[in-house]
Amino acid sequence: MNLPQTFQDKMKCLLQEEYDAFIRSYEEEKNQGLRINTLKISIEDFLKINPFTIEKIPWVKEGYFYPNNERPGKHPYHDAGLYYIQEPSAMAVGELVDPKPGETILDLCAAPGGKTTHLASKMNGQGLLVSNEIHPQRAKILSQNVERMGIKNAIVTNETPERLAAHFPSFFDRILVDAPCSGEGMFRKDEEARLHWSPENVALCASRQDEILEYAQSMLKPGGRLVYSTCTFSPEENEGTISRFLEKYPNFEIEQVEVYEGFSPGRANWVKGAAPNIEQTIRIWPHRVKGEGHYIAVLKKNNGDELPRLKYAKTKLDPKMLKAYQEFAGETLNSMPSGFFIAFNDQFYVLPEEAPTLEKLKVLRPGLHLGTFKKNRFEPSHALALALRKEEAKRVFDLSADSSEIISYLKGEVLSVNGVKGWHLITVDGYSIGWGKLAGNMMKNHYPKGLRWMGND
Numbered sequence: 001m002n003l004p005q006t007f008q009d010k011m012k013c014l015l016q017e018e019y020d021a022f023i024r025s026y027e028e029e030k031n032q033g034l035r036i037n038t039l040k041i042s043i044e045d046f047l048k049i050n051p052f053t054i055e056k057i058p059w060v061k062e063g064y065f066y067p068n069n070e071r072p073g074k075h076p077y078h079d080a081g082l083y084y085i086q087e088p089s090a091m092a093v094g095e096l097v098d099p100k101p102g103e104t105i106l107d108l109c110a111a112p113g114g115k116t117t118h119l120a121s122k123m124n125g126q127g128l129l130v131s132n133e134i135h136p137q138r139a140k141i142l143s144q145n146v147e148r149m150g151i152k153n154a155i156v157t158n159e160t161p162e163r164l165a166a167h168f169p170s171f172f173d174r175i176l177v178d179a180p181c182s183g184e185g186m187f188r189k190d191e192e193a194r195l196h197w198s199p200e201n202v203a204l205c206a207s208r209q210d211e212i213l214e215y216a217q218s219m220l221k222p223g224g225r226l227v228y229s230t231c232t233f234s235p236e237e238n239e240g241t242i243s244r245f246l247e248k249y250p251n252f253e254i255e256q257v258e259v260y261e262g263f264s265p266g267r268a269n270w271v272k273g274a275a276p277n278i279e280q281t282i283r284i285w286p287h288r289v290k291g292e293g294h295y296i297a298v299l300k301k302n303n304g305d306e307l308p309r310l311k312y313a314k315t316k317l318d319p320k321m322l323k324a325y326q327e328f329a330g331e332t333l334n335s336m337p338s339g340f341f342i343a344f345n346d347q348f349y350v351l352p353e354e355a356p357t358l359e360k361l362k363v364l365r366p367g368l369h370l371g372t373f374k375k376n377r378f379e380p381s382h383a384l385a386l387a388l389r390k391e392e393a394k395r396v397f398d399l400s401a402d403s404s405e406i407i408s409y410l411k412g413e414v415l416s417v418n419g420v421k422g423w424h425l426i427t428v429d430g431y432s433i434g435w436g437k438l439a440g441n442m443m444k445n446h447y448p449k450g451l452r453w454m455g456n457d
């Protein structure tokens with residue numbers, strides 16, 4: 001593998017006798033992982049229907065390795081959100097954020113959504129998750145992944161850390177900063193990261209990380225947890241960033257957390273002025289575990305300002321819209337999502353009870369999208385389908401993952417079906433994947449155009 005020479009020289013100097021093992025790991029195949037989405041299926045039930053050759057990832061309960069020649073991203077279960085494909089080391093981050101149902105959580109650098117979807121599954125639909133991404137295109141992908149995984153309690157924003165910090169002072173119980181970094185830990189799987197690497201870029205990333213953490217800390221409640229992670233090896237962006245941060249914010253300290261025995265300690269001797277206990281931060285090395293390079297620091301905010309809660313979102317609803325939704329829900333659903341109902345133009349959403357006002361923020365997804373109000377009718381959204389369990393819908397049309405019908409459905413084709421007229425929740429082996437609307441033996445396909453399978457997929 002073609003690695004930048006300056007990078008090799010630097011790693012040799014840092015790792016010394018461990019360098020040979022490190023560099024040899026670049027000749028090995030990258031590790032692939034999938035994480036079961038427990039919002040939709042239990043681990044036990046997934047293992048009963050799992051069609052792949054999988055092997056447990058030791059550091060995450062829901063995580064499994066799969067071999068390079070298998071394609072779980074091209075299986076109907078992927079479209080049904082039964083799992084998320086995620087690099088195995090990256091799964092350690094969600095474990096260490098360790099959000100609890102009912103808490104308020106911020107994922108500040110969230111796209112494409114690997115960690116956000118992990119945090120959401122741990123929250124089990126309770127509490128509030130704000131998933132933010134600064135880049136508009138990446139924020140859209142994040143929003144799609146939040147939808148696919150059937151997450152009900154997330155708000156997806158497209159903001160700068162600065163503007164979010166002005167909106168959410170001392171608001172969150174836990175914050176994840178999965179920082180933009182020089183990506184050295186991803187060299188094995190990402191050629192772009194190799195091509196863009198330079199010592200100047202490492203320095204630039206480090207100063208950007210300082211700035212992001214500065215805003216992040218102001219959004220955390222006293223007693224809250226701040227998790228910082230990168231997928232790079234450079235000490236400047238890891239122990240260095242954390243040491244500079246702790247020097248500036250002595251009201252934070254490094255928390256000692258239990259970790260998988262294959263993980264390694266942070267390195268005090270690799271930076272000047274290392275913070276006390278920097279060894280309790282975590283390094284994940286590709287020559288020591290079956291995963292790419294990562295760094296994780298778990299910090300606790302000991303004190304700071306306690307602020308009154310932000311105002312909750314207000315409901316201003318057009319009664320016609322509410323009536324159309326209620327008619328749809330009465331006809332189609334056995335149980336209705338609860339929370340605050342809000343409308344953005346003709347789009348209807350339900351927000352978690354904990355939701356604050358979102359005024360002036362760029363919001364892509366203000367909670368669960370229920371559907372669209374169309375000429376006095378209500379048309380349910382794809383997000384609602386993905387968030388429903390089969391028991392929650394009155395009419396379910398189940399397709400087997402091995403059938404040709406599921407492929408036809410995913411390609412957007414009309415299905416010929418006998419049954420009761422109206423909206424049907426389409427499921428794959430019992431797990432929701434989209435909507436169909438039956439009229440005169442024809443199931444009209446409501447699988448979103450942008451997600452449809454093409455050609456011989």
Ligand SMILES: C[S@@+](CC[C@H](N)C(=O)[O-])C[C@H]1O[C@@H](n2cnc3c(N)ncnc32)[C@H](O)[C@@H]1O
Binds near residue numbers: 111112113134179
């Ligand atoms: C390591 S990636 C996040 C990966 C994501 N957490 C996941 O698990 O899928 C870092 C993200 O930070 C975003 N980013 C870049 N510059 C930023 C900045 N100045 N402030 C906040 N986020 C930024 C990038 O667009 C990128 O999506």
